[in-house]
Amino acid sequence: MVRAGSVRRESDSSLFSRGRLDTLSPQKRSELMARIRTKDTEPELRLRRWLHAQGLRYRLHDTALPGRPDIVFPSRKKVVFVHGCFWHRHDNCGLATHPKTRAEFWRAKFASNVARDRAKEAALLAAGWGVLIVWQCELDDLKRIGRRVLRFLDRGRTSTGGL
Ligand SMILES: [Zn+2]
Numbered sequence: 001m002v003r004a005g006s007v008r009r010e011s012d013s014s015l016f017s018r019g020r021l022d023t024l025s026p027q028k029r030s031e032l033m034a035r036i037r038t039k040d041t042e043p044e045l046r047l048r049r050w051l052h053a054q055g056l057r058y059r060l061h062d063t064a065l066p067g068r069p070d071i072v073f074p075s076r077k078k079v080v081f082v083h084g085c086f087w088h089r090h091d092n093c094g095l096a097t098h099p100k101t102r103a104e105f106w107r108a109k110f111a112s113n114v115a116r117d118r119a120k121e122a123a124l125l126a127a128g129w130g131v132l133i134v135w136q137c138e139l140d141d142l143k144r145i146g147r148r149v150l151r152f153l154d155r156g157r158t159s160t161g162g163l
Contacts, residue, residue: 043139044070044082050146056153066127067120076153078130081117085136089114095137130155 048071051058059072062079069079085095089110099106124131132152138145 043136046142047071047080047082047134047139047145047149050142051149054146054150065129066123067117069120069124069131073153076130077128078132078153079124080132080134080149080152081120082134082139083117083136087113088117088135090135090137093135093137 048058048060051071056073059074061068061070062072062074065072065079067081070082071080073079083090085093086097087110090096121131121133130152132149134145134149
């Protein structure tokens with residue numbers, strides 16, 4: 001969607017570099033955070049296109065399942081989550097930065113994200129689903145991560161399965 005007098009990219013990044021994000025009103029801040037979250041979905045789209053090109057068919061964001069997994073393979077009873085490294089706190093990852101201001105706010109936010117992810121995963125495993133987490137930074141090498149998803153999907157299947 002293009003708005004008249006559209007938002008300039010550089011103004012977004014300067015908000016962060018100057019730490020001004022924290023001086024915004026809660027509403028402005030959540031608007032900004034929503035935009036960042038939207039950007040996080042681009043790598044997921046690339047992965048989905050790649051999987052589709054391999055002949056795989058899947059459901060998206062199945063609300064019937066715990067945690068509304070990103071990519072669902074119902075016949076295999078397997079799901080894939082594509083996690084943004086910042087929001088979901090990828091261990092030892094350069095993208096999982098710590099904002100310098102309002103440290104306590106961010107610590108609580110991240111802790112609740114991670115706890116929620118663990119609870120979702122545990123609920124899915126308990127219901128007999130296989131779960132694979134794919135990290136945003138890993139999608140730089142799309143083929144490599146795509147092959148990992150294929151291996152994950154084939155795990156526990158007989159050799160007659162195919163794709
Ligand atoms: Zn990462």
